[in-house]
Amino acid sequence: MRAPQRSNRAYRAVAFVIRPVLLAITRRDWRGTEHLPASGGYIAAANHMTNFDPLTFAHFLYDNGVAPKILAKSSLFKVPVLGRVLRATGQIPVHRDSVQAGQSLDAAVEAVHAGECVAVFPEGTLTREPDLWPMLGKTGVARLALSTRAPVVPVAQWGAQDVLGRYSKMFRPLPPKKVTVVAGPPVVLDDLYERPLDTATLREATERVMVAITALLEEIRGERAPVERFDPRRNRPQGQA
Template identity: 70%
Template structure:
């Protein structure tokens, strides 16, 4: 995909030094469009990181794509099922081997009207606190011009500027010895999303809404 993405995008990348923590690392990014997993992976790969991405299991049922995802070691997530926890076990095993696990904490495309990050699910916090792996926040902006939210067609001409910024790891150390209950998981999740949102504010030169958008499945955004 690298030659194709190079031909369609102009990369504006910053903070790659934060990706290399010398041990298993979680990299968490905002999610705006169906193309940004590729621009996210492109940023990681081009900066010397081979990502293990937590991806929805429906992608693994697409014949050709399934072969690619399995061959590259991506991790399926069965959202909303009793087996969803297996993906966290696989991610924890990858972290223990010193690998980089890439996640979209929101779990789906943001429903926030202006593409700001919405309130995230707590899976990333559970993984981070259970493994004590550093969490590097990454903000993306511009991929939505290549493929709009909910759209299926690319707009490759002219090349679109895609900005990706990685920041220093989010400090969760004071939560490591706390019980993994709802309030602790929410606090860790909100810290991670706040770091991503702050970086996105700097990219966009705008201020995000004071409270993150909350979306419930089955309700309109």
């Protein structure tokens, strides 16, 4: 397979090692790749169920000609070896609840303007919804989308949790697990571009992204998500737009 044009040497080296492993332990059902822009910067936003799904998300994008810049929590950049890999491949650290938080957005905006695909998990952490449905999203994806006016492609994943469960340390590579990843058409946000970048606008944009991801996941799972979205701050659902 030909490596994505924007991948650097470190990215290609990591893919050379990890991709064969992923090919061996997963059976891939990838759909909606026609919705990935052929040129220009954009945002790919996916649901987050397990610490394994960043790899399946990146695998889906990489094999479709994209070397994503993933927004990852800053603590991962301090882990020996892993941190070095993340920095070498150009991933973007997210500094939560700190004075450096704005730097993450600035770096992501710069990457999008440079024509990169910035991959985000709008929930900000593993979903806490009991049945692994997407929970309430954080507004970072909205800030990035409205600041850059770049397309936001929703992506839903299912099956990665069978390889490594949520909060589990038990890795189950065999037998190979079916992993489904589906991309949808870009979320409509252009009607929000001229509105003030206030809480109401950010929450509306964020929820549109989460609704699109959830709809794709409903198609994959063949069932309906709860009518109310889970809000981890209150440990109860919140009305879903």
